Amino acid sequence: MKRLLPFSAVAALIAVWFLAARTQTSGLFPNPLQVLFGLVELLQRGLLAKYVVASLYRVSWGYLLAVVTAIPLGLFLGWYRRGEQALNPLLQLLRPISPLAWIPISILWFGVGDMAAIFLIFLASFLPLAVASMNAVRSVPPTLLRAGRNFGLSNLRILTNVILPASLPQLIVALRISLGVAWLVVVAAEMIAVNSGLGFLIVDARNAGNRYDLVVAGMVMIGLIGLVLDVSIRQLEKMQALRWGYGS
Amino acid sequence: MEFSTDGGPIEVLTSIDLEVADGEFVCILGPSGCGKSTLLNIVGGFLAATSGKVLIDGQAVTGPDPRRIFVFQERGVFPWLTVEGNVAFGLFRLDAAERAERIAHYVKLVGLSGFENAYPQELSGGMKQRLEVARALAVNPDVLFLDEPFGALDSITRLVMRSELLRIRRAEKKTILFVTHDIDESVQLADRVVVMSTRPATIRRIVDIEMPHPRDLSSPRYIELRDLLLGEIGLAHKI
Numbered sequence: 209m210k211r212l213l214p215f216s217a218v219a220a221l222i223a224v225w226f227l228a229a230r231t232q233t234s235g236l237f238p239n240p241l242q243v244l245f246g247l248v249e250l251l252q253r254g255l256l257a258k259y260v261v262a263s264l265y266r267v268s269w270g271y272l273l274a275v276v277t278a279i280p281l282g283l284f285l286g287w288y289r290r291g292e293q294a295l296n297p298l299l300q301l302l303r304p305i306s307p308l309a310w311i312p313i314s315i316l317w318f319g320v321g322d323m324a325a326i327f328l329i330f331l332a333s334f335l336p337l338a339v340a341s342m343n344a345v346r347s348v349p350p351t352l353l354r355a356g357r358n359f360g361l362s363n364l365r366i367l368t369n370v371i372l373p374a375s376l377p378q379l380i381v382a383l384r385i386s387l388g389v390a391w392l393v394v395v396a397a398e399m400i401a402v403n404s405g406l407g408f409l410i411v412d413a414r415n416a417g418n419r420y421d422l423v424v425a426g427m428v429m430i431g432l433i434g435l436v437l438d439v440s441i442r443q444l445e446k447m448q449a450l451r452w453g454y455g456s
Numbered sequence: 457m458e459f460s461t462d463g464g465p466i467e468v469l470t471s472i473d474l475e476v477a478d479g480e481f482v483c484i485l486g487p488s489g490c491g492k493s494t495l496l497n498i499v500g501g502f503l504a505a506t507s508g509k510v511l512i513d514g515q516a517v518t519g520p521d522p523r524r525i526f527v528f529q530e531r532g533v534f535p536w537l538t539v540e541g542n543v544a545f546g547l548f549r550l551d552a553a554e555r556a557e558r559i560a561h562y563v564k565l566v567g568l569s570g571f572e573n574a575y576p577q578e579l580s581g582g583m584k585q586r587l588e589v590a591r592a593l594a595v596n597p598d599v600l601f602l603d604e605p606f607g608a609l610d611s612i613t614r615l616v617m618r619s620e621l622l623r624i625r626r627a628e629k630k631t632i633l634f635v636t637h638d639i640d641e642s643v644q645l646a647d648r649v650v651v652m653s654t655r656p657a658t659i660r661r662i663v664d665i666e667m668p669h670p671r672d673l674s675s676p677r678y679i680e681l682r683d684l685l686l687g688e689i690g691l692a693h694k695i
């Protein structure tokens with residue numbers, strides 16, 4: 209019963225959507241069936257796979273670049289108060305600037321293409337990850353750090369054997385949130401900065417003949433892939449050695 | 457020892473002069489906030505005293521040292537490591553065979569056999585405390601510092617843990633500095649009880665507890681010593 213609940217919610221949404229589409233007179237707003245046909249059409253034209261791959265490619269690169277740079281920086285800043293004092297104001301200044309505000313600059317620097325989109329995704333994931341890693345280190349219980357020092361661990365070992373595992377639960381939450389942000393941003397970036405991908409599909413379908421069935425088909429794909437990404441990264445939270453961090 | 461705070465410096469410890477012999481079990485007893493933890497932290501090398509010095513085996517203490525392990529009031533075990541992983545934490549310099557041997561020995565010594573692969577959140581409070589003691593003993597330190605290690609446990613578990621600690625101590629002769637504000641605890645455990653005054657704390661008196669173990673908690677001598685300490689702390693015998 210519990211497992212059926214989400215499905216009934218989706219079924220209800222589809223029913224309401226059908227009804228809403230019927231009351232519509234412009235004929236532009238598609239019903240679920242038309243969207244399904246739209247998806248099939250995209251599939252047949254080979255565009256669906258191409259655009260999904262293009263979007264995922266950009267997200268993967270932008271996100272991975274952010275992960276490998278932001279986490280070490282955040283850990284470093286959390287550990288060395290001086291570094292934090294120096295860089296934290298800068299991070300807090302950059303954080304409220306929506307990644308989308310960077311679109312013109314990224315096109316200026318990288319031209320229209322993958323690099324511009326990757327750069328935007330990198331920016332969008334980098335800042336929340338860096339700030340979260342910094343905070344994660346600072347919230348490591350002092351008793352654990354003291355135990356590390358008491359047993360004669362080198363600084364490097366304290367980092368790898370105490371600070372990193374102690375912050376891992378928070379880091380994984382941050383990884384999950386920033387992956388969600390990255391997926392939001394890729395769609396927005398593709399509407400402007402590139403000529404492929406799911407975001408481009410949505411803009412293109414509207415501009416080229418008001419194909420709202422394809423617009424919504426694009427939205428459905430974005431939602432589904434976002435869900436799959438979230439479910440995948442949540443598997444990390446299930447690791448036995450991490451359970452303590454989520455107050456089970 | 458002085459701490460500087462927003463409200464100016466506060467003096468916590470003054471003229472503490474204490475000598476502890478090898479293998480001795482010393483309890484530091486005093487009212488809450490008098491500076492017991494501060495004293496232990498200075499001796500353990502986690503805090504630098506504003507004046508005076510600490511010598512262990514003739515050497516000045518400059519920082520924490522794996523030969524002297526601190527056991528914390530609570531939550532000192534690593535929650536992401538299993539019982540085995542926690543006991544192994546300080547053993548990274550040993551080869552695998554010796555490490556496995558030590559782990560097995562100390563897990564058994566503290567009575568956690570069968571829980572080797574359990575995570576701390578699957579253990580009770582008393583078991584976690586025993587795990588922390590095992591982790592400390594595993595590196596074979598000369599000295600153990602215990603800061604109210606049983607303070608967070610219920611009274612029955614606390615009694616059990618005290619006799620466990622005494623049993624462990626018979627097996628592994630260590631010098632133990634044990635901070636408590638529980639008078640009974642000090643009379644049950646210590647060879648000597650150091651009674652501290654309120655802040656700024658000094659040593660009011662050092663009481664020898666010459667009773668052999670196991671100690672009879674209803675013997676006249678036990679009650680006499682307890683009353684003596686109660687008086688030293690400045691409490692009436694009746695509530």
Ligand SMILES: Nc1ncnc2c1ncn2[C@@H]1O[C@H](COP(=O)(O)OP(=O)(O)OP(=O)(O)O)[C@@H](O)[C@H]1O
Nearest residue numbers: 459460461468487488489490491492493494495637
């Ligand atoms: N880092 C610090 N900065 C300023 N004051 C401190 C600091 N650490 C401790 N103190 C003060 O020193 C005094 C003694 O603290 P300490 O923790 O040593 O007491 P304690 O005897 O261990 O008390 P309890 O039995 O409650 O644990 C307290 O008044 C406390 O406010």
Ligand SMILES: [Mg+2]
Nearest residue numbers: 492493494603
């Ligand atoms: Mg204390």
